[in-house]
Amino acid sequence: MIGQNNETAAAKKRILILGGGIMQLPAIRIAKAKRWYVAVADGSDEAPGISLADRFFHVDLKAWEAMIDAAEVMRKEGGIDGVFTAGTDFSLTVARVAEKLTLPGISVKAAMAASDKALMRRTLSDANVRVPRFVQLADGEKEIPKELSYPLVVKPVDNMGARGVRRVDNDEELSSALDDAFRFSRSGSVIVEEFLDGPEFSIDALVEKGQVRFCGIADRHITFAPYFVEMGHTIPSSAPADMIEEVKGEFLKAVEAIGIDNGAAKGDVKFCRGKAWIGELAARLSGGFMSGWTYPLSSGVQPTAGALNIAVGLPANLPSPVRNHTCAERGFISIPGVVAAVESLGKARAIKRVKEIFVLIEPGSEVNFPVNNVQKCGNVLASSDRRDQAVSSAQDGAGRVFVRLVPGEKRTGVFLFGKKEAWIPDAYSLSCEENCAELSRLEPIYGVGKRPSAPLSDSIALASLPILRSEAAVDWHGLGLREGFDRLLALTGVSAMDLQKWRMSGQDGLLLGSLFWRAFLRGGIQGGVWIIDTVRSWRERDIDYRRELQIWENA
Known part of the structure; x- marks a missing residue:
């Protein structure tokens, strides 16, 4: 991996890195590899990056005045050349520290615009950068203008990681989504914006004296509507070149409009109706493994190294990619x-x-x-x-x-056997008529003896379905039904048997029928293993499965 050492100019640089979590580990490690003095600030004294740092400040990242105090301590102890973060919400704290101590960085005004989704959208809209139509609401407000029509998206103005973000399609959904979003907003403010349907891209870039250097454009894989869960990303994007150029062009306009002129920029951009639309713009490198791992693995270049250089007033010195993976x-x-x-x-x-x-x-x-x-x-x-x-x-x-x-946990049982939340898809669904017919005939459990919890032996088997190999369903991770079932057998050590053969064989243990298949189809391997582990725990504690099942179904 190519880094940017520039050891002579960078010797003995001293940097304060906000955050000591996983997403900040690349920055901490790269700065240490440059032989810099590294101080880490974090609200948790158990953050993994602390052990790598020369100095630790136990400071909440949103407490910008306390962070300035920490930076002042660092300056008195030997100096401070820069302040930095990646993958956090707190580029505004970085800007406040940099302004107070006259360190390299963007203005507080720019950081504020990049940290507040409502202010960001107003700033971009005023500069003729495409953003969704939106309205900002304060805590308790629920009225939206008539020109905003469903579907809409509700977001806290000041959170990341899609926390409190949800698509809504009617007034009832809007009300509950607003309640959720307000809980996730530190400032008690949310936005409601038009939903844009189309592919979405993540962008990382370095900005040096107003010049933007792209450091990766990735396809985002968003799932589980009405929520926006990113189950992954793939870099570089496979989108057509003309689409990528449109996305890059709108991103460049957004970076200039916000005022990110020296540092890093991260964008989420939608492509809809033939145009690029800015969804998010942050004055930092991305979280989500892109800047610290996937772009370096793809290109052989570490954008974090260049961003650190800019943060202490050095040239980014970012080389060209050395591979195209x-x-x-x-x-x-x-x-x-x-x-x-x-x-x-x-x-x-x-x-x-x-x-x-x-x-x-x-x-x-x-x-x-x-x-x-x-x-x-x-x-x-x-x-x-x-x-x-x-x-x-x-x-x-x-x-x-x-x-x-953990077997027997009520929340797991309710998820598998209780009332379904419609937005959560089953892990698997059956399509073959023979399998569906066999499942409809199965009882929950066979062979329970005189007491439901006390079979005559300790053995457990699963009632098989006739043609699993013909089922094409895949689970949330892309695992096929038959492969998932075979993997479950290996994990649990149980066997699968045809019901009639089980009866004829004189088996005196348990055969799990529809109880197992309901759990497996709803919850995949996890659900199937959980019900097997739970049945085993029931036998140890002499629990009636019918009573437990009734509790879950009625919860």
């Missing part, structure tokens, strides 16, 4: 519950072309089906000189990681 990032997610273990990581890492796996959960973590980008369980990155190989490897890796959930 595709890098694909794919997230892995979970159904609701509590994590018991994260399994099969070794198998996922062994997949050819997988470069990195990030696990964001641990045993005891509460997990949910994601409604934003911070609720995913982890991410898999793969790279290749062939686009199809990079995509398939990342997807296979994400599908291979298995998040096992």
Whole structure:
């Protein structure tokens, strides 16, 4: 990987990096590789980047006055040459510190426009940059102008990661979405804007004395409407050249209009009705693994190194790309519950072309089906000189990681057997009539003996369906139904048997029928493994499955 050392000019530079989390690790590591003095500020004293830093300030990133105090301490202790962040909401804090200490950076005015979605849209609109039509609402307000027609999108003005962002199609949905968005807004303000349907792109760029250098344009893969969950991105974009030029042109106009003249810029741009529209523009490099991992893997160049140089007043010194690979990032997610273990990581890492796996959960973590980008369980990155190989490897890796959930948890049971939320698709659906007919005939459990929880032996088997190989459904990670079922058998050690053969064989254990298939079709491998683990726990604790199932179904 090509970096930008420029060691003579950069010797002994001292930089304050806001954030010590995963997304800031590339900046911390690169600055240390340059032999700079690195101070890290973070609201958590357990951030992973702290151990790499020379100095740590335990400061909330939004507390800009306290951050200025920390920078002043750093200056008194030996000097400060720059302040920097990537992948956080706090470019405004960076600008305030830079202005107060006369450090390189953009103006506070520009940072404010890049940090507040309403101010950003007004600034861009005034400069004839295309943005969706919108209205800003203060906490408690719910009236929107008649010229805004459904479908609409509700967003907090000052949050990232798609938190509190939702599409709405009627007044009832608007009211509940506004309640959610206000909860995620630090300032108590939201925007409601027209929904633009079309492909979406992420852009990273460096800006040096007003000159913009693009550092990657990626296709974003947005799922789970009415929410906007990015299940991954692929870089470089596969969009036609004329579309990319239109997107780049509108982005350049937006960067100039906001006033980002020295630093970094990150944009989310939609292509709709033959034109590019600015969705977001931030005065920083992106989170979501693009600037720190996928663009470097794709190009061989580290944009973070150039951004750090600019932050301390040095030339960006960013070389041209040395390779033209595709890098694909794919997230892995979970159904609701509590994590018991994260399994099969070794198998996922062994997949050819997988470069990195990030696990964001641990045993005891509460997990949910994601409604934003911070609720995913982890991410898999793969790279290749062939686009199809990079995509398939990342997807296979994400599908291979298995998040096992604590058995018997009510939230998991309600998700699998209770009233469905319509926006969450089933992991699998059956299309073959023979399989559907067989499933309709199955009872929940066979072989429970005199007491529902006490079979005559400890064995568990699954009632098989006649032609699983003919089912074409894939789950949220792209894993086929038959492959998922086979993988479940390996994870649990149970076998699958035809109901009639099971009866004729004289088996005296349990055969899970529709109880298993309901869980598997709704929740995929996770749901199927969970119900098997739960049945095993029921037997240990002498619990009646019918009572538990009734609780879940009626919740």
